[in-house]
Amino acid sequence: MVSYVDLGATLVGIIKTGNSAIVIDTGISSDHAKKIAKAAGCVVKTVLLTHLHADHAGGASFFAEQGADVYISKYEASFLYHHELNTALLYGGATPQIYRRPFFLSKSVNVQAFEPDVSLNIDGVEIRPISTAGHSIGHTSFLAGKTLFAGDALTSPNVMAKHKLIYNYCPRRALAALERIKDTDFTDVVICHKGEADKKTAVEYAELQKAHILSVYDDISEAVREKPADIEGITRFVCEKRGLLLSQDSYILALSNIKGYLADMEEKGELAARFVDGKIISERSMQ
Numbered sequence: 069m070v071s072y073v074d075l076g077a078t079l080v081g082i083i084k085t086g087n088s089a090i091v092i093d094t095g096i097s098s099d100h101a102k103k104i105a106k107a108a109g110c111v112v113k114t115v116l117l118t119h120l121h122a123d124h125a126g127g128a129s130f131f132a133e134q135g136a137d138v139y140i141s142k143y144e145a146s147f148l149y150h151h152e153l154n155t156a157l158l159y160g161g162a163t164p165q166i167y168r169r170p171f172f173l174s175k176s177v178n179v180q181a182f183e184p185d186v187s188l189n190i191d192g193v194e195i196r197p198i199s200t201a202g203h204s205i206g207h208t209s210f211l212a213g214k215t216l217f218a219g220d221a222l223t224s225p226n227v228m229a230k231h232k233l234i235y236n237y238c239p240r241r242a243l244a245a246l247e248r249i250k251d252t253d254f255t256d257v258v259i260c261h262k263g264e265a266d267k268k269t270a271v272e273y274a275e276l277q278k279a280h281i282l283s284v285y286d287d288i289s290e291a292v293r294e295k296p297a298d299i300e301g302i303t304r305f306v307c308e309k310r311g312l313l314l315s316q317d318s319y320i321l322a323l324s325n326i327k328g329y330l331a332d333m334e335e336k337g338e339l340a341a342r343f344v345d346g347k348i349i350s351e352r353s354m355q
């Protein structure tokens with residue numbers, strides 16, 4: 069039996085297997101994990117994580133302490149075991165205090181790694197991990213029967229409109245992940261942020277999300293149209309253009325997010341990075 073529990077900011081999947089359960093994602097904390105355990109109403113033997121972000125993996129240590137096996141893609145296993153790698157990736161160095169908070173830094177977990185796109189058989193239930201990398205370095209969606217748990221690879225339009233700039237580690241791969249979701253055979257999808265949808269609606273959401281990502285490339289082109297700018301300047305331009313009122317957390321995410329877009333645009337030959345006057349700036353490519 070496949071269902072989900074609403075934790076407020078996120079939805080978490082529950083798959084019953086006789087008298088135990090598989091949980092997909094854990095919320096941000098032990099309190100969330102306890103709510104999930106209560107909703108499951110039986111022993112949680114297995115936790116599958118879509119990705120390493122703390123609002124999905126923060127409750128995993130609670131389940132591990134209760135004896136559950138915790139699994140994540142082999143591309144992200146090190147990040148949960150050496151949990152500071154997650155914040156190091158976001159910051160680009162050893163973790164400073166402003167990153168040392170539950171939103172960014174979850175507890176270390178002794179995880180097991182799975183191979184993306186190789187089916188798992190857990191207590192007689194077949195679950196297919198589908199690589200949907202892009203939002204994070206090894207993001208995975210899970211197909212159980214005809215239900216797809218899409219994690220953060222797919223976002224509801226109302227959440228996209230609210231946040232104005234959705235996070236992607238690598239936007240180019242996030243676009244490919246949306247195509248992968250469209251090509252996957254499912255009848256309904258559970259979206260962590262947030263809701264459920266049928267396949268037709270999911271395809272519409274995927275198209276809207278593609279348009280969202282493409283519009284950020286356009287904003288960055290505009291940011292450097294007249295003159296080169298550094299990463300901080302481009303990030304502020306894009307956020308202001310989109311009407312995003314920055315908080316400390318949203319700025320931290322936006323800085324990392326925009327770097328992914330700049331990397332894509334350099335690879336496509338649209339931008340070039342140069343070291344000028346003591347800083348790295350991006351400028352329109354002269355090709």
Ligand SMILES: [Zn+2]
Nearest residue numbers: 119121203220
């Ligand atoms: Zn995430």
